[in-house]
Amino acid sequence: TGDFRKAENCYTKALDILRRDPGEDHPEYAACLTNLGILYSEMGDFRKAEPLFQKSLATFKSILGEWDPDYAKSLRQMGRLYVDMGDLNKAEPVFQKSVEIERKSHGEDHPDHAMSLENLGLLYRERGDLNRAAGQLEGALRIREKAQGRQHPAYAACLHELGLLHRAMGDFKKAEPMIRQALEIHRKALGDEHPTTQAMEKNLAGLLVQTDREQEAHEILERNFRRSSQRVVGDFEWLGENQQQAYWEKESGLFGQILGLSDRAYPRKPEFASLAYDDALFTKSRLLEARISTENYYRDVDELRELLIQKRRRLFKLESEGSL
Secondary structure: OOOHHHHHHHHHHHHHHHHHOOOOOOHHHHHHHHHHHHHHHHHOOHHHHHHHHHHHHHHHHHHHOOOOHHHHHHHHHHHHHHHHOOOHHHHHHHHHHHHHHHHHHHOOOOHHHHHHHHHHHHHHHHHOOHHHHHHHHHHHHHHHHHHHOOOOHHHHHHHHHHHHHHHHOOOHHHHHHHHHHHHHHHHHHHOOOOHHHHHHHHHHHHHHHHOOOHHHHHHHHHHHHHHHHHHHHHHHOOOOHHHHHHHHHHHHHHHHHHHHHHHHHOOOOOOHHHHHHHHHHHHHHHHHHHOOOHHHHHHHHHHHHHHHHHHHHHHHHHHHHOOO
16 A cells, blocks of 8 residues: 555564564565565665565575475565666576466466566566567466456556557557556555556656647646655655665656656646746755765755756746746
């Protein structure tokens, strides 16, 4: 449900219990390590996630061997971590190994096999190998539909990624219904406040701007900015300084996406200037609060200060012309 604070408390408490009984050399303990690592990955705290995955992999390997599905799950999460860290060369053999294990242990119609195919598809998309990516994602979607049904959030996530792939290929007619359907499924399953729902909304707005439908895009992004900023402020209240940095480095891309879309759309829809200003101001406030990237801190703040001045001038001009 996107409540990282409650999840972290539950996982760390569970680890304390499992450490005492049945002990650290047990699959349940290793599985809990994997889940806590997934949580930190979703928060952007890769430095905390990596040793958890490494320890989980070592435990599963020693107890169950390399052909166990739990080992494959932990391996898959390590691969996703490498992708998030930008190391695609390390990620690919890890994903291929997890596909091989899951095909052998579960068969080809299992959701875990679909997950590994999705991961390979996203890796190929990241590399620009779009046709190869499409084959993996389409295969994963067929498995999701058969195993979990069309109303499951995992089906929605896969459909969304396939829609983004068609958008990257310039096929907007294929992309739009996929992205809209995925968003609707995810919203019904997990609500408007969920981080993935909000990310899907931004991607739909991006497609609308690309296809000259700024009015609908503005309505989506205005709601989205309000919800996303409230969620981030709430998360910042309990995160430590290092976790704030990691969390914001991951979230900032979504706010940068709003800013980029606003700049592109504002000539045809002047109201985007206000949204761009609010977004830049919010980004600067999070940067100041988290002290992101100490090495580049003053440079980043100076760039945002100039950006705010530019947005303020644009707003003043539009207000004086009566456009706002």
